[in-house]
Amino acid sequence: MQFSSKLIEDAVNQISKLPGIGKKTALRLVLHLLKREEVETLALSEALTKLRTEIRYCQTCHNISDKEICTLCTSHRRDQSIICVVENLPDLMAVENTAQYSGVYHILGGIISPIDGIGPDDLKIESLIQRVSNNNISEIILALSPTMEGDTTSFYITKKLKDNTIKISTIARGVPIGGELEYTDEITLGRSILSRVDYGKD
Numbered sequence: 001m002q003f004s005s006k007l008i009e010d011a012v013n014q015i016s017k018l019p020g021i022g023k024k025t026a027l028r029l030v031l032h033l034l035k036r037e038e039v040e041t042l043a044l045s046e047a048l049t050k051l052r053t054e055i056r057y058c059q060t061c062h063n064i065s066d067k068e069i070c071t072l073c074t075s076h077r078r079d080q081s082i083i084c085v086v087e088n089l090p091d092l093m094a095v096e097n098t099a100q101y102s103g104v105y106h107i108l109g110g111i112i113s114p115i116d117g118i119g120p121d122d123l124k125i126e127s128l129i130q131r132v133s134n135n136n137i138s139e140i141i142l143a144l145s146p147t148m149e150g151d152t153t154s155f156y157i158t159k160k161l162k163d164n165t166i167k168i169s170t171i172a173r174g175v176p177i178g179g180e181l182e183y184t185d186e187i188t189l190g191r192s193i194l195s196r197v198d199y200g201k202d
Contacts, residue, residue, distance in 0.1 A: 001023050001027070008027075008030055011026075011030045011033075012026045012027050012030050013026075015029055015030065054066075056068060058070035058072075058073055060073045060104075060131070061073055061104060061105045061106050061107060062106070062107040062108075062109060062124050062127070063089065063092060063105060063107055064089060072104055072105060073104055077102070078102055078103060078104050079102050079103045079104070080103075080104055080135070080136075081103070081135075081136055081137055081138040081139070082102075082103030082104065082137075082138060082139045082140075082141065083103060083104055083105065083106050083128070083131070083132075083137060083139070083140050083141070084101060084103055084104070084105050084106070084141040084143050085105075085106045085108060085128065085140060085141065085142050085143060085144065085157065086105060086106070086107055086108070086143050086144070087107070087108055087109075087110060087111050087144055087145065087150070088107060088108075088109065088110070089107060091107075091143065091145075092105050092107060095143055103139075103141070106124070106127075106128050106131065107124065108123045108124050108125060108128070108144075108153070109122075109123055109124050110122065110123050111123070111144060111145070111147075111149045111150050111152070111153040112149060112152045112153045112156060113149045120156055123153075125156070125157060125160065128157065129160050129161065132161060132164055132166060133164070137166050138166060138167065139166060139167040139168070139169060140157075140161065140166060140167070140168045140169070141169050141170070141171065142154045142157065142158075142168065142169070142170040142171070143170075143171045144170075146173050146187075146188070146191075154170060172195060173188060173191045173192070173195065174188065174191065174192035174195060
């Protein structure tokens with residue numbers, strides 16, 4: 001791709017490093033920014049700079065925050081005795097968007113994956129254990145991906161919490177609404193059968 005300006009080329013190269021954006025899309029974005037008022041482009045640049053230099057991580061749950069403790073952890077509307085353990089921020093947002101959960105969270109920052117060189121010490125597991133020990137926690141919900149790595153992480157956390165009397169649960173796994181059984185993988189279908197619940201007669 002030939003550029004008439006080194007400035008445009010540099011901008012395209014940087015934007016194309018973002019996931020899902022190729023050189024052509026990056027060029028369209030750059031040209032779009034050039035058409036906008038200068039103040040709008042400067043505002044975008046300032047927002048990105050402040051994002052990188054001022055963002056913090058909650059000291060309690062490791063969520064992205066503007067302060068030392070995030071708004072979820074300080075909210076009086078949340079049940080502080082229930083902790084939902086998730087792998088990352090997108091998972092937290094996915095649970096939060098269901099509007100079915102009113103407890104607090106704990107972001108591990110990943111899952112145990114020996115193949116990728118990620119062990120328990122690389123995750124925020126120890127801070128979860130300390131959080132349970134130092135607070136009046138009644139339940140831990142393990143909302144991790146139903147993969148071998150996710151199950152390994154859940155097992156490790158459960159083992160670390162074996163001396164505590166708190167309830168440890170996991171999100172239900174089963175056939176999605178509208179899904180056809182013949183297209184459901186065997187593991188999911190098997191877990192759905194094992195985790196079956198009473199069918200309401202009312």
